[in-house]
Amino acid sequence: MGTLFRARAALRPRGFPGVLLRPSPSDADPHRCAVLTPVPKAALLPKRGHGSHVADGARDQLNYVCYSLPHRTLLRLEGQDTSSFLQGIITNDTGLLAEPGQRAMYSHMLNVQGRTLYDIILYSLKHATGSSILLECDSAVKDSIMKHLKVYKIRRKVTISPCVDLSLWAVLPRLKNSEVPDILSPEKAPICVTDPRTELMGWRLVLDNEVDPQTIIASCQQGDIEEYHRHRYSIGLPEGVKDLPPEVALPLESNLVYMEGISFSKGCYIGQELTARTHHTGVVRKRLMPVRLSSALAQGVAEGASLQTQAGKAAGKHRAGLGELGLSLIRLAHAKEVLSLKSSDGSSVNLEASVPEWWPQDLKLK
Structure with missing residues (x-):
């Protein structure tokens, strides 16, 4: 689908106007999803042929579409050295996940030549026994990523395991009515955050496997994954190894800066030298x-x-x-x-x- 929206600067400053994404009234709850301030329908609905296959009748009745993402998977990283361990092997600054309100970040893992290996999203997960980081990656390379992580783990106190009990969803809004639906049962959603790459990609939602997202998001319908991919391609958002072939794609050519997926002040990490040099020359x-x-x-x-x-x-x-x-x-x-x-x-x-x-x-x- 081709629905477009942008976040309020207070949440993710971008420097341009658009639909306002504001926190729900329950700001004190860190698991509470954001809701949207309505704008005219004409400004949001995609033109025919731009990635939306939803019938007009369904569009008139529902405000959100949830997409199961079987092509993406989740790994769980736990242990006191988790943040420092990731800091040395990804392009972004894991320290940002400790800041208030920062619950997700986009990043790449690079090889030593500075080419992209894997695109990932990190989620900060707080729970009763402490905290952990969920790592979203392409399902096709899950085993390769686990092997890559374990190569550099050495003696660090970090455990890495697949999240077989969790499911990953994308949620895109389709606004028409002036009233915004409530986000229901936030306690059932371990993660519900604005997609860190661009607000045009909606939210990322992590649920227990047995939970139906339509019980979490009011006025929500499950969509066809093809709609999700057409929306991505229509706005130019790469995802996974087909769009970012390992050891071929370069992070800056892949718009990693625009997706806020890299820090140029965090210090050394694998593949940093070429990336930093290219950035500072300003030539892409x-x-x-x-x-x-x-x-x-x-x-x-x-x-x-x-x-x-x-x-x-x-x-x-x-x-x-x-x-x-x-x-x-x-x-x-x-x-x-x-x-x-x-x-x-x-x-x-x-x-x-x-x-x-x-x-x-x-x-x-x-």
Whole structure:
């Protein structure tokens, strides 16, 4: 789906206006989800063909759509050395999770050459016996990530285990009515936070396996995962190893800064040197951008298929997509041009890139 919204600056400052995300009346409860201040329907509902397959009748009745995320999984990290252990192997500053109101952060794990291995989201989980960190990652590489973590754990007091008792959901709002539904039974949701990558991705919701999200979110319907992915691609949000191929993707080209997934002041971590040097030179010539194809490719596109300008110049590589929507790594010098790529059967299709609304407004495409 293509519903768009942004957070109030007090929650996640971005420097641009939009729909206001404000805490629910129960601010004292750290597990309480946020609710939305309504805005006109026309400003929120997606145009046809932009990722929403929800029928008009259902859209008129419900305000939220919950998506089960089987392609993502959760690991639990516990122990007194958990924060310092992660600090040395991820791009973001784990110390931020200890700050009031900060319950989630986005980050990458890099190899020693500074290329992305895995994209992750960390959640701070408080419970009766202490605290732990939940690590969200691509289900396809869960075992690889556990192995990677254990290689660097050495003698640190950290335990790492899969969260087989928890389920992960994304919640996207679809606003129409002036009244905002209450968030029900917050005690049943260990985690319910604004997606740390961009508010356009709604909330991340972690539940016990037996809990139905429709009992947690008022006026909520479960959606098709294809809608979720179309929404991601429509706004240019990468997720998982298909969009960010391990040891190929570079974090700054993948817009890690825009997703608040990196700290340039935290100190050393694996892969820091190249990333910091690139950042301080201020030169990023290619970026992962949302693209719209002139037609969906029946045979699909080979991973890393080359993009060309109409004049035949190399313009980047296609990463992944769904139907006519996708993500491509594009040379910024050609980002405003109509580009082309070939499908697996040799046919050619045109595509055009767009600048996501959640990127900095002063970004200039050269």
